[in-house]
Amino acid sequence: MADPLAGIPLASIRVFEAAARLKSFTRAAEELGMTQAAVSWQIKALEGRLGQSLFRRLPREVQPTEGGERLSRAATEAMTLLRRAVSDLTEADEHILSITTLASLAAQWLAPRLGGFQVANPGLAVRLDTNPNLLDLAREGFDIGIRSGSGDWPGMESQLLMPSVFTPVCSPAMAERLNLKQPGDLLDAPRIGMEKEWAAWFAAAGVNGGTQPMSRLTADYQVLEVAAALGDQGVALASPILFARELRNGLLVRPFTQTVSFHTGYYLVWPEGRRRSPKIARFREWLAAQADADPTIVAARGTSGGAV
Known part of the structure; x- marks a missing residue:
């Protein structure tokens, strides 16, 4: 059996329900935030689809016909249930x-x-x-x-x-062992992270030359690369914002202040x-x-x- 609601927009039912309940196209328009002409058009379109008149147009109001009254009771009940369900979902969300x-x-x-x-x-x-x-x-x-x-x-x-800023970080022991004096010293240091990112940092620091040796380790997450640096595996590029606690507590040090942004x-x-x-x-x-x-974000903004 064909669905009797097929081809009937929910918007038309909503407009009809408001007009029948308020017995006025004008008040329905005010409630729904529409024009009176739009309400009238929706009602006429619905009547055309159903093949019958749903309202008697009186001088100061509209009155549902017998068929309109039956549809009005069902529409009001359905819209009440729908509003309640949407309200419950919204409240839970x-x-x-x-x-x-x-x-x-x-x-x-x-x-x-x-x-x-x-x-x-x-x-x-x-x-x-x-x-x-x-x-x-x-x-x-x-x-x-x-x-x-x-x-x-x-x-x-x-x-x-x-902001996005990255800078070299390593453990104090690694910094002491490497005896880092200038950014170019990192060219020969064991590095952690992607070579293209290191190349960008070297360029920002004004260091020319290759980026050999190759990085010892790259990882999907910055936190894993820094974990390797904490374990004395090398020097990593990291955000001084995200690892401010480790820097503040002396677990990590910044051998140089130069930074680079990747985005x-x-x-x-x-x-x-x-x-x-x-x-x-x-x-x-x-x-x-x-x-x-x-404070680390405020500083990085400058x-x-x-x-x-």
Whole structure:
């Protein structure tokens, strides 16, 4: 049996339900944010599809016909159930904030701070995912992401969180053993990370010459490369922002202050049109305040490292 609703837009049922309930095309238009002409057009289109009149047009109001009255009761019940379901989904969704971000940034900077956000927002649970790829946030079910790049991604709005700066880091023992005096000394040092990134740093530091020997180790995540540096395996390129704690505690040292950028920065991103979502707005404001209060980020904002 053919579906009797086939070919009938939900929008027409919604307009009909409001007009029948309010007994006025004008008041229905006001409630739905439409023009009176648009409401009238939708009703006429629905009547044409059903092959019968649904309203008696009176001088000051409209009255449902017998058929219109039957359809009105069913439509009101259906719209009530639909509104309730959407409200329940929206309310449940507003109690969970889903974040996707980069593993190293999550481990080194975001996760240690999230407790403060949860204390300030006890009714909002946080789901944290680490993924190196820029996902379709809406399709994958995420509210917000933190990604590296230029900040210009189709279908998303963005806000710069922190600049991208990288600098050589190593353990104090490694720095003493290598007796590093000038950036060129790193040409012969055991290095960790991609050669093209090291080449960019050498260029930013004004060092000419090859990048031999080859790097001892490269890894998918910055935090793994720095872990190797902490284990006296060599010198790694790392963000002084993300590893500020290790630098502050003396676990790592920066033999040279020169920095390089591989992208514009780290951005907070969310789907277009969701800026005013209460949970996204709260997280965005909280995260921006965290960045503004971080002295390493403030210092990096004034750093003019070479950009790649």
